[in-house]
Structures are given as C-alpha cells and as structure tokens.
Amino acid sequence: MPLADHLRELRNRLAKGMLAIVVVSIVAAFYSEELMEFLADPVPRCAKGEDRTGGVCATVSYMDLLSPFTTTVKVSLMVGVVVASPVWLYQLWAFVAPGLHKHERKYTYAFVGAAVPLFVGGAWLAYEIMPISMRVLLSITPDGSENILPMDKILDFSVRMVLVFGVSFELPLLLVMLNMTGMVSGRRMLGWWRGVVMGVFVFGAVATPTTDPVGMIALAGPIVVLYFLAVGFSVLNDKRRRRNDPDADLDDDEASELDLTPEPVVGIEPVPAAKSLPEQVNGDGSRSAKYNGYDDVT
Numbered sequence: 001m002p003l004a005d006h007l008r009e010l011r012n013r014l015a016k017g018m019l020a021i022v023v024v025s026i027v028a029a030f031y032s033e034e035l036m037e038f039l040a041d042p043v044p045r046c047a048k049g050e051d052r053t054g055g056v057c058a059t060v061s062y063m064d065l066l067s068p069f070t071t072t073v074k075v076s077l078m079v080g081v082v083v084a085s086p087v088w089l090y091q092l093w094a095f096v097a098p099g100l101h102k103h104e105r106k107y108t109y110a111f112v113g114a115a116v117p118l119f120v121g122g123a124w125l126a127y128e129i130m131p132i133s134m135r136v137l138l139s140i141t142p143d144g145s146e147n148i149l150p151m152d153k154i155l156d157f158s159v160r161m162v163l164v165f166g167v168s169f170e171l172p173l174l175l176v177m178l179n180m181t182g183m184v185s186g187r188r189m190l191g192w193w194r195g196v197v198m199g200v201f202v203f204g205a206v207a208t209p210t211t212d213p214v215g216m217i218a219l220a221g222p223i224v225v226l227y228f229l230a231v232g233f234s235v236l237n238d239k240r241r242r243r244n245d246p247d248a249d250l251d252d253d254e255a256s257e258l259d260l261t262p263e264p265v266v267g268i269e270p271v272p273a274a275k276s277l278p279e280q281v282n283g284d285g286s287r288s289a290k291y292n293g294y295d296d297v298t
Helices: 001-030 032-040 068-084 086-099 102-138 151-168 171-180 186-191 195-208 213-243
Strands: 058-060 148-150
Touching: 001 032, 001 068, 001 086, 032 068, 032 151, 058 151, 068 086, 068 151, 102 151, 102 171, 102 213, 148 151, 151 213, 171 186, 171 213, 186 195, 186 213, 195 213
Parallel strands: 058 148
Antiparallel strands: none
C-alpha cells in the first residue's frame, strides 16, 4: 500500500481501539464504587470502636473535594484499558501482521500465549500479598498516631504493585526469545545464575513499593524459579538445534570446515557453436568471409 493508505489504516484501527476503551470505561463508571471497594479491600480497615492508633488499622478517605471524581475517572479508565485490551491488541496485531512472515506469526502467537498467563500470574500474586505488605507498612506507625489513607494513593499503590509483578514475570520469556533468535545460549545463561539471583533480589527490594522483605521475596522467588526454567528450556533448545545443524555453534564470522579435495573430470561437455549474426551471412545462407566469423565492430 502507499504510505497514505498505511496511515489511514493506522488511524482507523487506533480509532476502533480508543472507542472500545471509551465504551468499557463508561460501563465501568456505573460500577466504580464496587471497583474501588475491590482495590481498597487489602487495606486493614478499622472496625467501629477499634483503637485506631499504633498502626493496627487504617481509615480510607478522600482528602479534597475533587478526589472522589478524579479517583472514579482514574479507576474507570484503568478498567477500560484492561478489559478492552483484546480489542485494541487485535487492532494492533491486524495492522502489523500483514508485514510478517509465516514463521514470525507462529512465534508471535506462541510468545503472546505465554506472556498473558505470566502477566496475569504476577498480577494475581501482587494482589494476594498486598494485605501482608500493607500490614507490615502500617505496623511502623508510632503509638498515638492514626493512619488515614487517601483513596487515590491506595489506587496508585495497587496499580504499581500489579505492574511491577506482572512485567517482572516476563523476564524469563525475554531470555527464551533471545535464545530462540540465537543471541544467547543456554550454557551462557546458566553461567550467569549467581549474578542473576543477586540482581533479581536487589531488583525486588527496589522495585516493590513496600520496604518489607515479604514483598521482595514474593517477587524475587518466582522470578528465580522462572529463570531456571527458561535456562532449562534454552539448554534443551540448543541441543535440538545442534542435532539439526552441525554448524550451529559457529559464529557468523567463523568459517566452517571445507573439503578442498579436487574431483576428477569425467568427460568433456560439448559446447555448440553460436549461430552467425545476420551481417555475417551471405545472401545464400553461407558464412561470409568478410569478417572472418566476427561482427563488424570486432
């Protein structure tokens, strides 16, 4: 297609994806109260008559006049982006797919099919450990002080936890992709295990919004397990590739071993003479001796 047609198609597909997000967001706005209750559920709320000091519990509140409205809009848009993701992801895929080869489409289906469960698993784990993380954070509150948590801060905390855990669970898939393209071998990845384990725990301590070791271990532990699973898959894939291609271990600038033994000539292949050009032929069809078999330029 010409460039203008590509841009027109991109505009149409973006419009369809945005329309799906807007429609789902409008529907989610009618259930915003239930959605905000679901997001604030990990917070240990204070019961009626319970002592609110010392970090035992917290009170969820809205700190200004516009906070309920802005929080509702934010929650509705977030739900719209997540729930409408099959629509706008399909529009993105439909725009890119015609430029891919058949094997590239096959790999894309496989990686997308693995990426979605990994992200959902990380998001589910983040939501499950949030009550523990919040209790640990609230326990630092000095005696005589109460915890009043703004709803928008709780929303930001929950979204950050979900995104950090979900994206972190994609790291082993990235390693598998690098191995499938031949950029990193499984043996080399196995040699990195000490640095990777150390780096994952440091990343878990920095990336999680909480400062407690529970969040760090909950994030780093599954990533380490997934890392070794990716290494095992890469090692098996390297063995399979080596069986199918004996030169698979060679670098791009490394020459393979060549057989330079000369082969005997079995026979001479006869080559027919070329036909004479029109200017080399006499009127009766015989060869002209004027140019001695060559054309006039020669």
